[in-house]
Amino acid sequence: KAGVTQTPRYLIKTRGQQVTLSCSPISGHRSVSWYQQTPGQGLQFLFEYFSETQRNKGNFPGRFSGRQFSNSRSEMNVSTLELGDSALYLCASSLGLAVNYNEQFFGPGTRLTVL
Amino acid sequence: AQTVTQSQPEMSVQEAETVTLSCTYDTSENNYYLFWYKQPPSRQMILVIRQEAYKQQNATENRFSVNFQKAAKSFSLKISDSQLGDTAMYFCAFTPSPNTGNQFYFGTGTSLTVIP
Numbered sequence: 001k002a003g004v005t006q007t008p009r010y011l012i013k014t015r016g017q018q019v020t021l022s023c024s025p026i027s028g029h030r031s032v033s034w035y036q037q038t039p040g041q042g043l044q045f046l047f048e049y050f051s052e053t054q055r056n057k058g059n060f061p062g063r064f065s066g067r068q069f070s071n072s073r074s075e076m077n078v079s080t081l082e083l084g085d086s087a088l089y090l091c092a093s094s095l096g097l098a099v100n101y102n103e104q105f106f107g108p109g110t111r112l113t114v115l
Numbered sequence: 116a117q118t119v120t121q122s123q124p125e126m127s128v129q130e131a132e133t134v135t136l137s138c139t140y141d142t143s144e145n146n147y148y149l150f151w152y153k154q155p156p157s158r159q160m161i162l163v164i165r166q167e168a169y170k171q172q173n174a175t176e177n178r179f180s181v182n183f184q185k186a187a188k189s190f191s192l193k194i195s196d197s198q199l200g201d202t203a204m205y206f207c208a209f210t211p212s213p214n215t216g217n218q219f220y221f222g223t224g225t226s227l228t229v230i231p
Contacts, residue, residue, distance in 0.1 A: 033217050042223035043206065048216050055216040090160065094217055101148055101167070104217060106160035 004107035018079040023091030031096025032074040037088040121222035138207030155203040
Protein backbone atom coordinates (compact mmCIF):
# COMPACT_ATOMS: atom_id res chain seq x y z
CA LYS A 1 0.00 0.00 0.00
CA ALA A 2 1.43 3.38 -0.97
CA GLY A 3 2.32 5.78 1.83
CA VAL A 4 1.37 9.39 2.31
CA THR A 5 2.62 11.55 -0.53
CA GLN A 6 3.17 15.28 -0.53
CA THR A 7 3.81 17.59 -3.46
CA PRO A 8 5.85 19.50 -4.14
CA ARG A 9 8.78 18.42 -1.98
CA TYR A 10 10.53 21.77 -2.18
CA LEU A 11 9.19 25.23 -2.84
CA ILE A 12 10.71 28.69 -2.90
CA LYS A 13 8.46 31.74 -2.77
CA THR A 14 8.82 35.43 -2.02
CA ARG A 15 7.07 37.48 0.62
CA GLY A 16 3.51 38.39 -0.23
CA GLN A 17 2.96 35.46 -2.57
CA GLN A 18 0.59 32.60 -1.85
CA VAL A 19 1.27 28.89 -1.97
CA THR A 20 -0.71 25.66 -2.19
CA LEU A 21 0.60 22.37 -0.87
CA SER A 22 -0.95 19.00 -1.61
CA CYS A 23 -1.25 15.79 0.39
CA SER A 24 -2.52 12.40 -0.77
CA PRO A 25 -3.33 10.10 2.16
CA ILE A 26 -2.99 6.36 2.36
CA SER A 27 -5.81 4.63 0.51
CA GLY A 28 -8.81 4.22 2.80
CA HIS A 29 -7.72 6.93 5.22
CA ARG A 30 -10.27 9.69 5.72
CA SER A 31 -8.43 11.95 8.15
CA VAL A 32 -5.67 14.29 7.05
CA SER A 33 -3.79 16.52 9.48
CA TRP A 34 -1.27 19.26 8.72
CA TYR A 35 1.67 20.34 10.85
CA GLN A 36 4.24 23.09 10.59
CA GLN A 37 7.73 22.10 11.70
CA THR A 38 10.36 24.71 12.52
CA PRO A 39 13.66 24.26 14.40
CA GLY A 40 12.62 26.42 17.33
CA GLN A 41 8.96 25.47 17.69
CA GLY A 42 8.99 21.79 16.80
CA LEU A 43 5.77 20.52 15.22
CA GLN A 44 2.69 22.66 15.56
CA PHE A 45 -0.75 21.46 14.60
CA LEU A 46 -2.42 23.46 11.83
CA PHE A 47 -5.71 21.67 11.16
CA GLU A 48 -7.35 18.31 10.59
CA TYR A 49 -9.84 17.37 7.92
CA PHE A 50 -12.15 14.38 8.03
CA SER A 51 -14.67 13.56 5.30
CA GLU A 52 -14.19 16.98 3.68
CA THR A 53 -14.89 18.84 6.94
CA GLN A 54 -12.44 20.64 9.17
CA ARG A 55 -12.62 18.78 12.47
CA ASN A 56 -9.88 20.52 14.45
CA LYS A 57 -7.93 23.73 14.07
CA GLY A 58 -4.71 24.89 15.66
CA ASN A 59 -3.72 28.40 16.66
CA PHE A 60 -2.62 29.84 13.32
CA PRO A 61 -3.74 33.04 11.57
CA GLY A 62 -6.42 33.02 8.91
CA ARG A 63 -3.75 33.19 6.19
CA PHE A 64 -3.47 29.42 6.67
CA SER A 65 -6.38 27.51 5.22
CA GLY A 66 -7.09 24.06 3.92
CA ARG A 67 -9.60 21.82 2.31
CA GLN A 68 -10.24 18.19 1.65
CA PHE A 69 -11.69 16.62 -1.45
CA SER A 70 -14.09 13.70 -1.78
CA ASN A 71 -11.17 11.33 -2.47
CA SER A 72 -9.61 12.44 0.86
CA ARG A 73 -6.77 14.32 -0.80
CA SER A 74 -6.09 17.56 0.98
CA GLU A 75 -4.58 20.90 0.15
CA MET A 76 -3.38 23.67 2.38
CA ASN A 77 -2.98 27.24 1.29
CA VAL A 78 -0.93 30.03 2.77
CA SER A 79 -1.70 33.52 1.52
CA THR A 80 0.44 36.65 1.85
CA LEU A 81 3.56 34.70 2.75
CA GLU A 82 5.85 35.98 5.49
CA LEU A 83 9.48 35.10 6.16
CA GLY A 84 8.37 33.26 9.30
CA ASP A 85 6.32 30.84 7.22
CA SER A 86 9.52 29.14 6.08
CA ALA A 87 9.20 25.64 7.46
CA LEU A 88 8.72 21.98 6.75
CA TYR A 89 5.03 21.27 6.32
CA LEU A 90 4.06 17.75 7.24
CA CYS A 91 0.87 15.95 6.39
CA ALA A 92 -0.37 12.90 8.27
CA SER A 93 -3.21 10.56 7.49
CA SER A 94 -5.21 8.09 9.53
CA LEU A 95 -8.48 6.18 9.39
CA GLY A 96 -9.95 8.93 11.51
CA LEU A 97 -12.45 6.78 13.35
CA ALA A 98 -13.52 8.25 16.67
CA VAL A 99 -14.16 5.04 18.56
CA ASN A 100 -10.53 4.18 19.20
CA TYR A 101 -7.00 5.26 18.51
CA ASN A 102 -5.97 5.47 14.86
CA GLU A 103 -2.29 5.56 14.04
CA GLN A 104 -1.13 8.57 12.09
CA PHE A 105 1.21 8.04 9.14
CA PHE A 106 3.33 10.96 8.08
CA GLY A 107 4.39 12.07 4.64
CA PRO A 108 7.91 13.23 3.75
CA GLY A 109 6.94 16.89 3.99
CA THR A 110 7.15 19.98 1.79
CA ARG A 111 10.06 22.29 2.51
CA LEU A 112 8.84 25.87 1.98
CA THR A 113 11.37 28.69 1.83
CA VAL A 114 10.13 32.27 1.79
CA LEU A 115 12.61 34.87 0.55
CA ALA B 116 -4.00 23.94 27.66
CA GLN B 117 -2.14 20.88 26.46
CA THR B 118 1.63 21.13 26.40
CA VAL B 119 4.51 18.73 25.86
CA THR B 120 8.01 19.51 27.08
CA GLN B 121 11.26 17.87 26.09
CA SER B 122 14.06 19.40 28.13
CA GLN B 123 16.96 17.71 26.35
CA PRO B 124 17.60 19.33 22.95
CA GLU B 125 20.55 17.06 22.18
CA MET B 126 21.86 13.78 23.50
CA SER B 127 24.49 11.27 22.49
CA VAL B 128 25.10 7.65 23.37
CA GLN B 129 27.73 5.08 22.58
CA GLU B 130 26.69 2.25 20.32
CA ALA B 131 25.26 -0.71 22.31
CA GLU B 132 24.65 1.46 25.37
CA THR B 133 21.30 2.53 26.85
CA VAL B 134 19.88 6.03 26.71
CA THR B 135 16.76 7.62 28.19
CA LEU B 136 14.94 10.56 26.65
CA SER B 137 12.71 12.64 28.90
CA CYS B 138 9.27 14.06 28.27
CA THR B 139 6.70 15.75 30.48
CA TYR B 140 3.24 16.88 29.51
CA ASP B 141 0.38 18.84 30.93
CA THR B 142 -3.29 18.11 30.39
CA SER B 143 -6.56 18.08 32.23
CA GLU B 144 -7.76 15.09 30.24
CA ASN B 145 -8.09 11.74 31.93
CA ASN B 146 -8.12 9.60 28.81
CA TYR B 147 -5.36 10.24 26.30
CA TYR B 148 -2.53 8.70 24.31
CA LEU B 149 1.19 9.34 24.39
CA PHE B 150 3.69 8.63 21.64
CA TRP B 151 7.31 8.74 20.72
CA TYR B 152 8.06 9.47 17.09
CA LYS B 153 11.40 9.18 15.34
CA GLN B 154 12.43 11.47 12.51
CA PRO B 155 15.64 10.30 10.80
CA PRO B 156 17.63 12.68 8.62
CA SER B 157 15.49 11.60 5.63
CA ARG B 158 12.62 13.44 7.39
CA GLN B 159 9.97 10.69 7.32
CA MET B 160 8.34 10.63 10.76
CA ILE B 161 7.95 7.11 12.13
CA LEU B 162 5.99 5.93 15.16
CA VAL B 163 8.29 4.28 17.70
CA ILE B 164 5.94 3.44 20.54
CA ARG B 165 2.62 4.48 22.03
CA GLN B 166 1.02 4.32 25.46
CA GLU B 167 -2.64 4.52 26.42
CA ALA B 168 -3.10 6.55 29.60
CA TYR B 169 -5.59 4.09 31.07
CA LYS B 170 -3.04 1.27 30.91
CA GLN B 171 -0.71 1.10 33.89
CA GLN B 172 1.66 -1.31 32.21
CA ASN B 173 4.51 0.40 30.40
CA ALA B 174 4.64 -0.20 26.66
CA THR B 175 7.60 -1.97 25.07
CA GLU B 176 8.60 -2.50 21.46
CA ASN B 177 11.74 -4.57 21.07
CA ARG B 178 14.64 -2.32 22.21
CA PHE B 179 12.31 0.58 23.00
CA SER B 180 10.39 0.93 26.24
CA VAL B 181 8.69 3.73 28.12
CA ASN B 182 8.42 4.75 31.75
CA PHE B 183 4.94 6.21 32.10
CA GLN B 184 4.23 8.04 35.35
CA LYS B 185 0.67 9.34 35.05
CA ALA B 186 0.56 11.24 38.33
CA ALA B 187 3.82 13.00 37.53
CA LYS B 188 2.78 13.46 33.89
CA SER B 189 6.06 12.01 32.76
CA PHE B 190 6.70 9.79 29.75
CA SER B 191 10.33 8.86 29.11
CA LEU B 192 11.71 6.67 26.33
CA LYS B 193 14.47 4.15 26.97
CA ILE B 194 16.48 2.82 24.05
CA SER B 195 18.50 -0.27 24.87
CA ASP B 196 21.45 -1.61 22.85
CA SER B 197 21.61 1.62 20.84
CA GLN B 198 22.33 1.21 17.14
CA LEU B 199 23.68 3.65 14.56
CA GLY B 200 20.27 3.63 12.87
CA ASP B 201 18.76 5.10 16.03
CA THR B 202 20.40 8.44 15.21
CA ALA B 203 17.45 10.76 14.65
CA MET B 204 15.28 13.46 16.14
CA TYR B 205 12.83 12.04 18.65
CA PHE B 206 9.54 13.72 19.38
CA CYS B 207 7.24 13.08 22.29
CA ALA B 208 3.57 13.62 21.42
CA PHE B 209 0.20 13.60 23.11
CA THR B 210 -3.36 13.40 21.85
CA PRO B 211 -6.62 13.45 23.80
CA SER B 212 -9.25 10.80 23.32
CA PRO B 213 -9.92 10.10 19.63
CA ASN B 214 -13.51 11.24 20.17
CA THR B 215 -12.23 14.75 19.49
CA GLY B 216 -10.35 13.79 16.35
CA ASN B 217 -6.66 13.78 15.61
CA GLN B 218 -5.06 16.80 17.24
CA PHE B 219 -1.54 15.95 18.31
CA TYR B 220 0.65 18.07 20.54
CA PHE B 221 4.38 17.63 20.04
CA GLY B 222 7.42 18.52 22.07
CA THR B 223 10.32 20.40 20.49
CA GLY B 224 12.31 17.23 20.03
CA THR B 225 15.55 15.64 21.19
CA SER B 226 18.32 15.10 18.68
CA LEU B 227 19.96 11.77 19.46
CA THR B 228 23.33 10.80 18.05
CA VAL B 229 24.62 7.26 18.40
CA ILE B 230 28.41 7.25 18.41
CA PRO B 231 30.23 4.24 16.90
